[in-house]
Amino acid sequence: MTLVDAADTAASAWLGALKLLAGSQRNGYFRQTPGGTAEIVTGAPFPSLNGVAAVTRDPSPDEIAELAASPRLAEVAWTIHVRGDDVEERIVEVAAKHGLTGSMPLPFMIRELTEADAADVPAARRITNADSVAYQRTMAAGFEAPEPLFTIFAEPAVIELPGATGYLLEVDGVPVATSFGLQVGDQVGVFNIATPPAFRRKGYGRLATAAVLSDAYKAGARTAFLHATPDGLPLYQAMGFELAENWTVFAAGA
Incomplete structure (x- = not known):
């Protein structure tokens, strides 16, 4: 499979992961048009997890305009995601009409998984509902943001999603990093890699990522994808x- 084909498959899986997340929430909503554009409402306090996403290589400005006008998006902070750097001017105009006047590039990365990825990561512990507080606290510290913002990721409805795996990396009983994987078919999305400032540059983020890849490979995933900061x-x-x-990504005030 070429890198282009792999990116197409992974982009569809990313959208599938957001569909699962939206479906886990009481007021979540997901709708996809025939042309591959989706309206996503998770209710999470992060604009990147709500809005309109076009995952085809030829996004439809009309579909984006239709979904961007949804009254559901008026209740949340949201963004428009479009693949590629060269965005059609009509899409830029739709974003501006809704106050999304800033834009930024978001690297989309993929990796083929191999048998070597199945190696265990002893320091990483797969979380259960009993770990939700420590998981949420460590994640918030890693992103240097208030804990309540990360409540959604520690909810049983998310932790127990089909294909979901959350991890705490611990050293001498102290949580030092988090990670989260969400498998869609033979693809796994890597999310929420967070290391608190005091524990950075020690390889913990790498180990937390490896934990996602290890369990995903054992569960049948053969490609991993992520958006990188x-x-x-x-x-x-x-x-x-x-x-x-x-x-x-088009966002307000970016």
């Missing part, structure tokens, strides 16, 4: 992830 990009490249493409 600028700080995380070198880590994922060192782990063998390839930059498949940039996505463009």
Whole structure:
């Protein structure tokens, strides 16, 4: 499979992961048009987890405009995701009409999994509902943001999603990193890699990521995908992830 084909498959799996997340929430909503554009409402206090996403290589401005006008999006902070750097002007205009006047590139990375990824990560513990407080607290510290923002990720409805695996990485009983995987078919999305400042640059983020890949490979996943932050990009490249493409994200005040 070429990198282009792999990116197409992984992009569809990313959308599938967001569909699962939206479906886990009491007021969540997901609708996908025939052209591959989706309206996503998870209710999470992060704009990137609500909004409109077009995962085809030829996104429809009309479909994006239709979904962007949804009254459901008026209740949440939201974004528009479009694959690629070169975005049609009509899509830019739709985003601006809704106050999404800022745009930023979002690296989309993929990695083929191999038998070597099945190696256990002894320091990583797969979480249960009993670990939700420690998991949420460690994640919030890693992202340097208030704990309540991360409540959704520690809820039983999310932790127990089909294909979901959350992890706490611990050293001498102290949580030092988190990670979360969500498997869709033979693809696994890597999310919520977070290491509190005091524990950074010690390889813990890498181990937390490896824990997701290990269990996912054992469960039948053969490709991993993720969106990388600028700080995380070198880590994922060192782990063998390839930059498949940039996505463009339109957000308010970006």
